[in-house]
Amino acid sequence: MGETLAEKILSLKSGKKVSTGEIVLANLDFIMAQDGTAPLVIKAFNEMGGERVFDSSKIAFVIDHSAPSPNEGVSSLHKMMRDFAQKYGIILYEVGEGVCHQLLPEKGHVVPGDLVIGADSHTCTYGALGAFATGLGSTDLAAALISGKMWFKVPETFELILKGKLPRGVYSKDLALFLIGKITADGATYKSIEFKGGAIKELSVEARFTLSNMAVEMGAKVGLIAPDEETLTWVNKHSRKKSNPLFSDDDALYEKSFEFNVSYLEPQVAKPHQVDNVIPIGEVEGTEISQAFLGTCTNGRLEDLEIAAQIMKGRKVKSGVRFIIAPASREIFLTAIKKGLIEVLVEAGGVVVTPGCGCCVGTHNGIPSDGENIISSANRNFKGRMGNPNAFIYLASPATVAASAIEGKIADPRKYLEKRLD
Amino acid sequence: MVLKGKVHKFNIDDLNTDYIISGRYKFKTIDMKELSQHLMEDLDESFYQKIKPGDFIVAGKNFGCGSSREQAPLVIKFAGISAVLAKSFARIFFRNAINTGLPVIECDTDQIENGDEIEVNLEEGQVKNITKNLILSIKPLPQMMIKILNDGGLVEHFKKYKGFKID
Numbered sequence A: 001m002g003e004t005l006a007e008k009i010l011s012l013k014s015g016k017k018v019s020t021g022e023i024v025l026a027n028l029d030f031i032m033a034q035d036g037t038a039p040l041v042i043k044a045f046n047e048m049g050g051e052r053v054f055d056s057s058k059i060a061f062v063i064d065h066s067a068p069s070p071n072e073g074v075s076s077l078h079k080m081m082r083d084f085a086q087k088y089g090i091i092l093y094e095v096g097e098g099v100c101h102q103l104l105p106e107k108g109h110v111v112p113g114d115l116v117i118g119a120d121s122h123t124c125t126y127g128a129l130g131a132f133a134t135g136l137g138s139t140d141l142a143a144a145l146i147s148g149k150m151w152f153k154v155p156e157t158f159e160l161i162l163k164g165k166l167p168r169g170v171y172s173k174d175l176a177l178f179l180i181g182k183i184t185a186d187g188a189t190y191k192s193i194e195f196k197g198g199a200i201k202e203l204s205v206e207a208r209f210t211l212s213n214m215a216v217e218m219g220a221k222v223g224l225i226a227p228d229e230e231t232l233t234w235v236n237k238h239s240r241k242k243s244n245p246l247f248s249d250d251d252a253l254y255e256k257s258f259e260f261n262v263s264y265l266e267p268q269v270a271k272p273h274q275v276d277n278v279i280p281i282g283e284v285e286g287t288e289i290s291q292a293f294l295g296t297c298t299n300g301r302l303e304d305l306e307i308a309a310q311i312m313k314g315r316k317v318k319s320g321v322r323f324i325i326a327p328a329s330r331e332i333f334l335t336a337i338k339k340g341l342i343e344v345l346v347e348a349g350g351v352v353v354t355p356g357c358g359c360c361v362g363t364h365n366g367i368p369s370d371g372e373n374i375i376s377s378a379n380r381n382f383k384g385r386m387g388n389p390n391a392f393i394y395l396a397s398p399a400t401v402a403a404s405a406i407e408g409k410i411a412d413p414r415k416y417l418e419k420r421l422d
Numbered sequence B: 001m002v003l004k005g006k007v008h009k010f011n012i013d014d015l016n017t018d019y020i021i022s023g024r025y026k027f028k029t030i031d032m033k034e035l036s037q038h039l040m041e042d043l044d045e046s047f048y049q050k051i052k053p054g055d056f057i058v059a060g061k062n063f064g065c066g067s068s069r070e071q072a073p074l075v076i077k078f079a080g081i082s083a084v085l086a087k088s089f090a091r092i093f094f095r096n097a098i099n100t101g102l103p104v105i106e107c108d109t110d111q112i113e114n115g116d117e118i119e120v121n122l123e124e125g126q127v128k129n130i131t132k133n134l135i136l137s138i139k140p141l142p143q144m145m146i147k148i149l150n151d152g153g154l155v156e157h158f159k160k161y162k163g164f165k166i167d
């Protein structure tokens, strides 16, 4: 019987033919922890009696969640990471380099066929390159730093076949939200997802990251997209590592298959406080907002800033609304400056903060006040997520975020795009 | 291992890690005793005061979804909770709980109410609802997880075997 993409990669990395449900020990290609999880990694590493790391070139710590540090407690945890990185010679991405999930692919640490773990739930982002990448906790990470290995239960796979082509003004974020609404927040728990079909082929690699990033919002372990020409071109531009593109077999066994035609999809919004509370934009249009946030590992990439700038050009952020922008990395920030995108966004009234997680996780950089509505390009709208349990977070695409910032209420971005192109 | 105590029931599904311990606290310190005072604060402000050592947290499906923060199972453990019972768990939370030595039990939690007295027998794989005089069966853990839990968590497992011991 054929193998799914998840089985293919786990077979390769564990050195034997694996099958669903089996527990395997596999060799890791890269390991990552960020400033919310690395301190506990270090603690567990020391408790385990760790003396060395298995390969310092395959481990990175990223300071992105509260960067720059907003208080002395965080500062001392950052210092702990710096000291560890120096002592063991691992890679350290400092304050301002960007969000971990942007940096790992951008800096060339992940290529197709890799097995990657990160102490962050959105590690599944790199599935977009055809890498088996998944989030784990700090103690697992510590064990991996020492041994270079991790145990996995080989997951069953859901096949999501996406046909058609996304219409104008509708993006991979809308598709991700739509799918989460259909599959639900725990519908794919423990499963591997394979995103397939013509609609996926049409997406840029950047847009594919958005989709894989949100696989965990359906409970999935990984969200895989088979590599194609587009992927390999992107990867070769960013990495010197050798790619090992793997594909699921034609006779692979899927636990479930879903098929959707995306050609008539509308912009989608996830209402507070659940990511699967998804509706087409028409049903929330007009809801007043106090803050709009563009950024995160989901939608802080160049393409996202371009879309927002296209909508904002020559327009202004509604008075009384904060429009916060966090480019996902320094490289993206620099390119956006060179392309004039930052000028457009700032001229419109936007506020640019340090490349990194920004206000996504409520540590600093734009904590809402009680009763406020926020429109955000992030991946989670849980109560308290942005630092205030009495605020209400709506998730949407960068285009919808920009259009809403202009109107001060949730707005359909299509009218702005259509006007401009006529 | 037999655990006995009172139930604190959260009658919701998808009880996420931001509820368990909000991001606004967890980045500041790794002192779990201090963090544990904020356990479930956004759901019930005085929750920490209500816990007696050995009590249980009981909830619906997909418990612990959201972030990979290991602070989530740790603060539950440090608050004195002996185990969490839910209809299902999010996968990273599930792994983290076992790795840090917090038993997580999948069973039909509709049969358990707030304030019930229950007894959990992990070896026999059953939950006894003493208040309601009911026996509930537990979904068994994968072998590897039982081993890690019996060793007292992944740190102890690793110390004992100098690596992962599978089979």
Ligand code: SF4
Pocket (backbone or CB within 6 Å): A064, A065, A099, A100, A101, A120, A122, A295, A296, A297, A298, A356, A357, A358, A360, A361, A378, A379
């Ligand atoms: S941007 Fe948000 S979701 Fe992404 S890694 Fe940072 S905190 Fe997590």
